[in-house]
Amino acid sequence: MSAGETWMAVRDGLLYCIPANCYIDPHEPVGRAIITHGHADHARSGHGEVFATSETIAIMRTRYYTNDNTQETALNYGERFDLGNGVTLWFASAGHILGSAQAVLEFQGERVVAAGDFKRHPDPTCAPFEVVPCDVFITEATFALPVFQHPPLEREVDKLMRSMATLPDRTHIVGVYALGKCQRVMKTLRLAGYKPPFYIHGALKRLTELYESYGQDFGEWELVSDIPRSKKDYFTGKVVLCPPAQINDRWSRRFANPLPTVASGWMQIRARARQKRAEMALVVSDHADWGDLLRTCEETKAKNIWITHGRVEALEYALKQRGINAKSLDLIGMEEEVGE
Numbered sequence: 001m002s003a004g005e006t007w008m009a010v011r012d013g014l015l016y017c018i019p020a021n022c023y024i025d026p027h028e029p030v031g032r033a034i035i036t037h038g039h040a041d042h043a044r045s046g047h048g049e050v051f052a053t054s055e056t057i058a059i060m061r062t063r064y065y066t067n068d069n070t071q072e073t074a075l076n077y078g079e080r081f082d083l084g085n086g087v088t089l090w091f092a093s094a095g096h097i098l099g100s101a102q103a104v105l106e107f108q109g110e111r112v113v114a115a116g117d118f119k120r121h122p123d124p125t126c127a128p129f130e131v132v133p134c135d136v137f138i139t140e141a142t143f144a145l146p147v148f149q150h151p152p153l154e155r156e157v158d159k160l161m162r163s164m165a166t167l168p169d170r171t172h173i174v175g176v177y178a179l180g181k182c183q184r185v186m187k188t189l190r191l192a193g194y195k196p197p198f199y200i201h202g203a204l205k206r207l208t209e210l211y212e213s214y215g216q217d218f219g220e221w222e223l224v225s226d227i228p229r230s231k232k233d234y235f236t237g238k239v240v241l242c243p244p245a246q247i248n249d250r251w252s253r254r255f256a257n258p259l260p261t262v263a264s265g266w267m268q269i270r271a272r273a274r275q276k277r278a279e280m281a282l283v284v285s286d287h288a289d290w291g292d293l294l295r296t297c298e299e300t301k302a303k304n305i306w307i308t309h310g311r312v313e314a315l316e317y318a319l320k321q322r323g324i325n326a327k328s329l330d331l332i333g334m335e336e337e338v339g340e
């Protein structure tokens, strides 16, 4: 057996640490769960015990459980915790969204890092990815095809700013995922000098406020629903943010001359942009692209790479060509479209 295989396993389609009797990002309720971050395909409700960063716990509370009896243990990045039976857990930042973490597990001199979702591009709304040398690196593969090379976010935001300058009579409606993408786009627009208030859909409110409670500043923003429907022109020349499904539905008809835009990593694929009926596509991803996936796997110096979800075969093949042991894990419940 190679490193990690005596004490880390896939049980019923879930990633499991045997001596600690603990699952990582389990898709269904379990006794003990380590949660890497708050996106819905990783953070589910109903576990007996949860280990996560305090930000992730706050996100989970906001999204689901009010009447849950889950026992929570919040750990800061780098803080070591004894899970029992000789297993130590600590979190390293993953650079994906606020509070996102790689779960570092140590047992009998071996170290396994389950990265969850991660990215290497800079993000002003969360701590940067930390490379943790390990024996086994467990990685996602959401954008694991050579075609995926994510541009700098500044370039995409600049595209939006130029469009607003050229088409001042349009209302730019930007479809963003509510957790992470929304806040990263707002913050980057501010850093690029965008001054007017943002107008946001109600579905983005609570998580934006949660980011603010952790010290993020997005400047002034208002809820679209607080502006009377009669004021159709009110939003002209401004940025409106909403979930991607709303850019073209009934909700968007309240705006004069809307310009539907989607911010997503998938926007690099033209067919996906067409499918969303977006007039403008911003390539904004919170996942590592092809080059960063390979670079990260190499930087961890791990001799064994286990791949959880996404374009598993392509990454497995490329790693094997580089002489690295790679295998895909058959996990259930990981969705590629969440928070992409």
Ligand SMILES: [Zn+2]
Pocket (backbone or CB within 6 Å): 037, 039, 096, 117, 338, 339
């Ligand atoms: Zn995620």
Ligand SMILES: [Zn+2]
Pocket (backbone or CB within 6 Å): 039, 041, 042, 117, 334, 335, 338
């Ligand atoms: Zn994910």
